[in-house]
Amino acid sequence: MTASRFRAGDPVRVRRAFPPGHIRTPIYIRGASGVIERDCGDCINAEERAFGRPGLPGLPLYRVRFRQHEIWPDYAGPAGDSIEIELYANWLEPA
């Protein structure tokens, strides 16, 4: 699988897709835009390994930062609040 390699600070969008299977990307973040916080390196593909397959080669995993106000319509916290989620590269595209 070819996936874009991102660097800290890169804007990304989470794929808005709903495939069946074991998915590590929560529903509420699909389609959202964020910024790469860090590259966590290549990790075993848990979405594959969940079905007894090796999950190799690993996929780049990224910690992505999102603004809470952009995720939740009625968010009442400070404007600078963020949420960080670790997401596999196959779920991310350049924004």
Place this chain on the structure above:
Amino acid sequence: MATVPSDDVPELARGIHDMGGLPGGAVDRHEHAVTLWEKRVDALLVLLTRKGVFSVDELRNAIERLGAEAYTSLSYYERWTASIAWNLMQRGVIQADELGKRMAEIEAEGRQ
């Protein structure tokens, strides 16, 4: 503005475990003393995954597929137990009738 409005998600896409953003009620913050059987289940999972019988990702996958009723009524380690049993059957380590027979024997002995 929500990026993903809740009414815009395909009906079957959200697993029972994927509850981010849904009303969840109060969080139970009571400490729970881990019982002996829970420790045994934990130890069993460590053994099975370290020996490569199945992975923690397969454990999670089977837990997500328990169905809403079982998922919400079982405790944390009960979910593990159900998933471990399912995975062991998938791998051919145990058979369903063998497991049922043993469970009936243990119940007859009055053991926990």
